[in-house]
Structures are given as structure tokens and as C-alpha cells.
Amino acid sequence: MIRDMTNTAEHGEEKSARQRLRERRAAAYRTAERVLSRDGARGTLRDRLALLHEAAPQVHDLDEPADLYGDGVVAALEERVAGLLGTEAAAFFPTGTMAQQVALRCWAGRTGNPTVALHALSHPEVWERGAFSAVSELRTVRLTREPRLPTAEEVRAFEEPFGALMLELPLRDAGYVLPSWEELTEVVEAARERDAVVHFDGARLWETTHHFGRPLREIADLADSVYVSFYKSLDGFGGAALAGPKTLVEEARTWRHRYGGAVFQQFPTALAALVGLERELPRLPDYVVHARVVAAALREGFAAAGVPWARVHPEVPHTHEFQVWLPYEADVLSEAAVLQAERTKEMLFAGAWSRGGPGLSYTEVTVSAAGLTWTADDVRGAVVDFAGRVAEVVSR
Incomplete structure (x- = not known):
């Protein structure tokens, strides 16, 4: 019984730690000055209402x-x-x-x-x-x-x-x-x-x-x-x-x-x-084109940073969304992504990292209007910085 209670307590602590990490990621995303995609669904109620107030009269007769x-x-x-x-x-x-x-x-x-x-x-x-x-x-x-x-x-x-x-x-x-x-x-x-x-x-x-x-x-x-x-x-x-x-x-x-x-x-x-x-619909082809620029820069950045293995899938994205796979546990990559955003105000990977196998994790990357301002050099530089954050987390 004592062993069961200990296991339950440890599970609760782990869950709490992951919840804290999710909360930090959400806060870091809100305060980041640069992201590859700014998802309106993560905005405040005020943000969402402001969108309708500003844009709705342009698409339908509100009278x-x-x-x-x-x-x-x-x-x-x-x-x-x-x-x-x-x-x-x-x-x-x-x-x-x-x-x-x-x-x-x-x-x-x-x-x-x-x-x-x-x-x-x-x-x-x-x-x-x-x-x-x-x-x-x-x-x-x-x-x-x-x-x-x-x-x-x-x-x-x-x-x-x-x-x-x-x-x-x-x-x-x-x-x-x-x-x-x-x-x-x-x-x-x-x-x-x-x-x-x-x-x-x-x-x-x-x-x-x-x-x-x-x-x-x-x-x-x-x-x-x-x-x-x-x-x-x-x-x-x-x-x-x-x-x-x-x-x-x-x-x-x-x-x-x-x-x-x-x-x-x-x-x-x-x-x-x-x-x-x-x-958004007329801009989606532009997002797809730039997603391919970002994907290529991610591959080059990971190679330059000396990451032992990395994959962008598909190698040439079919849409403006794709996966990035890295040889680390999801919690390590999540912490590194949050650290980068907290310290640099740039959030290269805003999505959650998921376990894809032993010591292997992936995340989804979306490139939309906010990402169009990122050049290939910007992405490569952010990747090198991110790899440094990963090494910092691993060494703890």
C-alpha cells in the first residue's frame, strides 16, 4: 500500500511538472515577439472580439x-x-x-x-x-x-x-x-x-x-x-x-x-x-512557399549546430505545415523551446513536442503570416540557439 501511494505521489508530481511546463509555454508564446505562426485561437477574448469588430463589416452587412x-x-x-x-x-x-x-x-x-x-x-x-x-x-x-x-x-x-x-x-x-x-x-x-x-x-x-x-x-x-x-x-x-x-x-x-x-x-x-x-485563404499559397524556405533553413541549421540527427518531414513540405523530428525526449525539447522564448523573445517551436519512440520526439511547425518575416538566416540562427538550449537542458 505504501509503495502504491509513493508511485501515485510521484505520478502526481510528474503531471504537475508537465502542467507547469505547458503553462510556461503558453505564457512564452503570448509574450514572444517573433513566432512562425500567430494562432488566433491562443489569443484573449478581447483579441477575438476585436477581430470581429474590425473585420466583420468588410465581409457582411451587419445591419x-x-x-x-x-x-x-x-x-x-x-x-x-x-x-x-x-x-x-x-x-x-x-x-x-x-x-x-x-x-x-x-x-x-x-x-x-x-x-x-x-x-x-x-x-x-x-x-x-x-x-x-x-x-x-x-x-x-x-x-x-x-x-x-x-x-x-x-x-x-x-x-x-x-x-x-x-x-x-x-x-x-x-x-x-x-x-x-x-x-x-x-x-x-x-x-x-x-x-x-x-x-x-x-x-x-x-x-x-x-x-x-x-x-x-x-x-x-x-x-x-x-x-x-x-x-x-x-x-x-x-x-x-x-x-x-x-x-x-x-x-x-x-x-x-x-x-x-x-x-x-x-x-x-x-x-x-x-x-x-x-x-487567409488568398495568402495560403504564400505560406506554403515560405514554409519550404523555413524547412530548408531548419535542416541547414541543425546540421550547422552539430545535432547528431534531425529530420524535417516532408523534406519539402506539401502545405504550410510539417513535422520536425529530433533525437531527444519530448520534455527536454519542450523545456528548450520555452527557454529560448523566455530569454530571446523568439519562439522557434511553439507547438507541443510528442514522443515518437525511445529518445525520439517530434513537433508540428506551421508557417503563416507571422512567419513571413523570418529569413532563412533568421531561422538558421534560431536553430543554433535552440540547439544550445537543448544542450543546456541535457546537462542539468
């Missing part, structure tokens, strides 16, 4: 009545999304989790097959607690676990029927990776050969145009339905949209109500989404 159960500004947002994606219609949802469950449930009713083929690292498999099966009577099968999108060969060779193929573009947990345009079209064709519908988990689809070299409408046209997020990539308050054929979207509205998604008023979220479409 019209407030929305009620999806009309007004919410309907205007839906029309804007359908126009951008080139679909017949779009429906606003409070969350992407709900939007995708509804979409695939509707498709299951049409195809007669509730099986959804997807990647083992796709968002519903990793982050949604089995919601597809627990809530929506869907069954998932995993086409691959490889850190890339499924191939046409894997789709054709899969040993059992499925009614829908779900593709996450980009695949976040594999490093925000994308296939080539040719690979994507071949995968879609392979699904069609099996009489399966294709649904894009396009939470971050907005980011993919530079990599594919195609406009959003052409990318979305490959799929039977598409989900997009308004806070990922666009820095909105939340919310999502399901876009596709009018008949599917109308059925989805019915299921949205049944799932509890018919919210009384949603004008702050809808307005923030319109602001994101107006301000």
Missing part, C-alpha cells in the same frame, strides 16, 4: 437581422463555400466530426454499404473515439498504415467491399502529406471502379492548391462530397461545412438537426469564417 437556425449570415457562408468548391450546395455544421458522420451516414443509405475505407492515421480513427461506429452505425476498414495516402493499387486490391472511400487531404498525422495530382486521380478512379463514393476529409483542403497546382473547384470536383473546416487554415472561431450534391446536402441538414447541430444562433462563428475566407 441585417441576426441568424436564426441557419439563415442569414450562415446561409451566406454556405453559398460562399459552395461557390468556392464548385458544388451544388453546402451546409454549415458546428463541428467537422458531426459533418463527416452525417455525410458518410447519408452515403451509406444510398450505397447500401455502411463500410468506410480510410487510412489508419485518419482523423476519425485517431481522434474521434470510435464515433463512426459508436454513433453513426458505420464500420471502418483501414487500407494502409503507411505514412502516405492510400494508393490506387491498395484500393483495387482491398479484400472486401466498401461503400465509401474517405481521403484526408492533407493527412495530418503522417506529416501533412499529400499525394501527387496524378496519384490522387488514380485513387479516385480505383474507388469508382469498385462502385464506391469518394468523400474528402478536407479540413485543411484550403492549403492544397499550391501542391496540386489546381484551383479548389477542380480538386473538390474529384470527390462526391467534401468537408472543410473554418478554423483549421482559416483561423476562424470554429465550424465546418459539408459540400456536395443538393440532394445529399438537404438530407444532411435533416441529420444535422437529429444530431443536435441545429444551433439557435451562430453569427460570430459564421462571420469569423467569412473573414478567414477573405483574408
